[in-house]
Amino acid sequence: MGWVTIDKDKCSECGICALRCPFSFSKQDSVVTAHADENSCSLCGHCVSLCPEGAIVHHKMDMSNFVEIGDNATFETDAFIRFIRARRSHRHFKDKDIPREILEKLIDVCRYAPTGGNAQTVRAIVAQNPKKRQKLSDLTVDFFIQMGEGAEKTLEEMKGRETESIASLETMQILANYKNRLSMARAAGYDPVFYKAPAVVIFHSHSQTRTPKDDCVIASTTMSLTARTMGLEATYIGLFEMAAKMYQPVSEELKLPPGHEVYSVVIMGYPKLAYLRTVDRNPIKTRWE
Numbered sequence: 092m093g094w095v096t097i098d099k100d101k102c103s104e105c106g107i108c109a110l111r112c113p114f115s116f117s118k119q120d121s122v123v124t125a126h127a128d129e130n131s132c133s134l135c136g137h138c139v140s141l142c143p144e145g146a147i148v149h150h151k152m153d154m155s156n157f158v159e160i161g162d163n164a165t166f167e168t169d170a171f172i173r174f175i176r177a178r179r180s181h182r183h184f185k186d187k188d189i190p191r192e193i194l195e196k197l198i199d200v201c202r203y204a205p206t207g208g209n210a211q212t213v214r215a216i217v218a219q220n221p222k223k224r225q226k227l228s229d230l231t232v233d234f235f236i237q238m239g240e241g242a243e244k245t246l247e248e249m250k251g252r253e254t255e256s257i258a259s260l261e262t263m264q265i266l267a268n269y270k271n272r273l274s275m276a277r278a279a280g281y282d283p284v285f286y287k288a289p290a291v292v293i294f295h296s297h298s299q300t301r302t303p304k305d306d307c308v309i310a311s312t313t314m315s316l317t318a319r320t321m322g323l324e325a326t327y328i329g330l331f332e333m334a335a336k337m338y339q340p341v342s343e344e345l346k347l348p349p350g351h352e353v354y355s356v357v358i359m360g361y362p363k364l365a366y367l368r369t370v371d372r373n374p375i376k377t378r379w380e
Contacts, residue, residue: 094151095127095138101146108138108147133209176369178316181324182286184360188219189290193321197359198292200317201310207302213310216345218291227291227344228284231331232273234338239270269330284330288358291328293335295351307354315357324362331356 109116115127139147242263276283294307315325334341335353
């Protein structure tokens with residue numbers, strides 16, 4: 092049996108499946124034929140979703156998860172734009188845990204975010220345990236202290252040289268500043284990485300897929316915007332993403348599957364601060380052709 096079968100008692104031979112996916116369907120002499128297999132089908136599910144008669148069965152997918160859309164959900168455009176503009180990066184959270192069922196719902200919505208080539212290799216680690224979060228935070232600070240010490244040494248060696256680029260000098264200075272800022276914050280009892288957020292969500296994917304970074308960022312953005320509808324706010328944490336890629340103690344602590352890398356990290360919680368106004372941002376420079 093092939094991956095897809097067509098119930099000919101229901102099929103109207105309209106051919107919309109062949110129009111959408113000529114690799115797995117064909118229409119000849121007004122008869123539609125399915126020939127989907129591992130060489131032609133990417134498991135996108137569009138054939139099942141499009142069929143007006145509900146005649147297509149995909150044997151490699153969960154048919155119970157193909158739910159009738161009915162009338163498409165609509166949003167007033169200006170209200171939706173206000174929702175987008177009201178999103179802020181929050182680093183102050185209430186001392187309140189996020190219920191497991193809410194986190195599970197937020198992770199589940201990410202499965203419907205698009206991935207390059209329908210790879211669907213995005214995975215997530217949800218760190219709720221305070222000791223786990225603290226350990227990951229401490230390892231990240233340790234990493235930047237090491238990087239900063241190396242940068243300070245390099246800056247000292249670069250003094251007086253005219254051959255070094257401005258970009259190199261700026262990078263070394265940034266790393267040195269990170270070392271000082273993060274170490275001072277930790278010594279004062281702050282969490283300068285995760286800000287004591289009740290949940291840290293670490294998105295990772297196999298590095299050899301088409302667009303692993305894009306896939307994880309789209310998933311984390313989907314989750315972050317959905318979280319806002321539940322009274323939660325979120326912030327992207329690039330420092331930890333960098334440490335996870337470059338510092339072995341962090342990668343060992345995460346126990347990622349072989350070939351996987353961290354591509355997006357988000358902290359979430361119930362916000363302490365309520366922003367009353369949207370903020371100014373530079374317009375996107377656009378060239379129309």
